[in-house]
Amino acid sequence: MNQFKIPIVLLVLLSSCGRFSNEEKKEEQTDRIVSAAKQYTEIMYALGVGDKLVAVDISSTYPPEVKELPTIGYHMHLSFEGIMATKPTLLLEHGGKFSIGPEAVVDQLKKLQIPTKQFETKAVDIASTKQLIREMGIFFNATENVDSICKKLDNDMAIAQLERNKYSDTVKVIVIHYGQAMNIYMAVGADGTAGKMIEWAGGIIPLQKHGMERITSPEIIAKANPDVILLTDFGYDKLGSMEHILELPGIGLTNAAKNGKIYRIEEHDLIYFGPRTGENILKLQQLIHQ
Template sequence: MKYLIYLALTVLSLISCKRFSNEDAKESNKERLVCISKQYTEIAFALGAQKNIVAVDLSSTFPPEAKQLPTVGYHRALSAEAILANRPTLILEDNNIGPEHVVDQLKKLKIPMKRFGEYSKSLAGTDSLMREMGSYFHKEKQADSLCKNLETELKKAIAEAKKYTKKNKVLVIHYGQANNVYLVMTQSSVAGKMIEWAGGKIAVNVEKGMRHLSPEIVALADPDVILITDFGYDKLGGSYDRIKELPGIASTKAFKNKRIYRIEEHDLVYLGPRTGKNVLLIQNLIHKDEAKQ
C-alpha cells in the first residue's frame, strides 16, 4: 500500500511539473515557490520577492495578498497532494513543518527544499534573516531598508514606553478558549518580548512560549489588560456579553475596566519587518487613555 501511494504521488509530481512534456517550455521552466513559513512569507512580500510564490501554508496570513494564494495546509499538518498540485520547483521551510510522513514523501520525490539560516528569535537574528533572504532574492537594497526601518521604529517604541507611569500586566490569549482551557503566551514567547518593549509585563511567567492554563489560573493572574488574538476574538463576535461568558475572565481588572482588545495573531508570534510598528500598536492598546510622565 505504501508503495502504491508513493508511486501515485511520484506520477502526480512528474505530470504536474511537466518535466516530460513539451507544453509551454517557458511556463515549465518558471520558478514556482511554495512557502511554508509565515515569517518567510511576510519577509518575501516586504522585499518585493513574492512574484514566484504560488502557494503558502495556512499560518501565512500577512500581508493580505498572501491570503489570496492557494494553501497547502497548516505548517504542522501539511497535505502532500496540495503541495504537489501547485507544481513546486522549490519549497521554502523553516524546520517547523510536518507531519513526518508528508515530509518523508516530499524528500523521496526529491523536491528541492530551502531553509534560511537558523536564527534565534532575536532582533539580530531577524536582521540577519532579512538580509539573507534579500541576498537570495537579489533584493539587497530592499533588505537593508527593512532592517533600518525596523531599528528606527523599535527605538521609537521603546523610547515612548519609558514615558508611561505604569507597567501594566498583560495576558495574551491565543486562539481564544478551547475546551475550557486557555492557550496563553508567556514571557518566553515573542509576544512577551514585544509587550516588554511596549512598556508592559506579561501576566504568565513560565519557561514555555505558550502554555495551556485553567480559568482559575487566568483569574488568579488578574491582568490589567487582556489581548485576544483574532481567531478567538472573532469567534466571540467581539461582544463584551460573550466575553463575560468566558470562565475566569469576568473577575479580572481587565474585564471590569473594559480593557480587553482584539489583536492579529501574526502581529505577535514572530519578529519581522513590522515588529517596530507592532510594538507601537501593542503600546497604544495596553496604555490606552493612560497619562505619560
C-alpha cells in the same frame, strides 16, 4: 499500511482550494515557492520577491495580498495534495519541532525529494531579525532593499523606546492564542516573541513559561489577573462575541474583563519578529496603555 493514504476528512479540511478560489494562478512561473513559514512570507514581500510564491500555509496572512494565494493547510497540518498541486520547486519552513507536519506528509515530501529550505538565522531579537532579512535578501538575489528595511526597523524601534519612556506603569497583559493544530485556546508565556514585544511596549506577561499553555483551568488566567487581555485574530473571530469570550475559563474574573480591556490583535503583529516589529510595538503601546 500505505502511508500515502490520507484521511478523507483531513483532505476536505486542508485542501488547496485557495482563499479565493484562485489556485490556478502563476501556472507558468519558473520559481514556484511554497511557504509554510509566515515570518519568511512577510520578509519575502518586504524584499520585493513575493511574486515567487505560488502558495502559503493559512497562518501567512501578511501582507494583505498574500491572501490572494492558494493555501496548503495549516503548517502543522499540511495537505500533501495541496502542496503537490502547486508544482513546487521549493518549500520554505522554519525547521524544528513545530515547523511542519503531520509526520506522514513530511515523509511523503522527503520520499519525492521535494526541496525544502530553512534559513540559518533564527530571528529572536532585532539584531538577528536584521540578519535574517539580509540572509534572505542574498538567497533571493534581492539585496537592494535590505539596508532600507533594516534602517526603518531601527528607526521604528528607537521611536518605540522613546514612547515607552512616557509611561510610568507596567501593564499586566495576557495573550490568548487559538492553536489551530490542536483546536484549543492557549495562554502565551512570557519567554518568547510576544513576551519580548509586550515588554518593549511597557507591559509584562505574568506567566513565566516558555511557549504556550492550554487553558484548562480558570486558575491559570484568574490567578494572573491581567489588566489587559489580547486575543489573536483567528480565535477572537471564532468566538464571535464578547459574551463568548467571557466564557473562556477564568476570563470573566480578571480586571481586564471588569474594565472592558479585552482586545483583538492580528497574530502576524505579535507572534514573530519581522520588518514591522517596531511599528507593531507602537501599536501595542497604544492598545495596552489606553
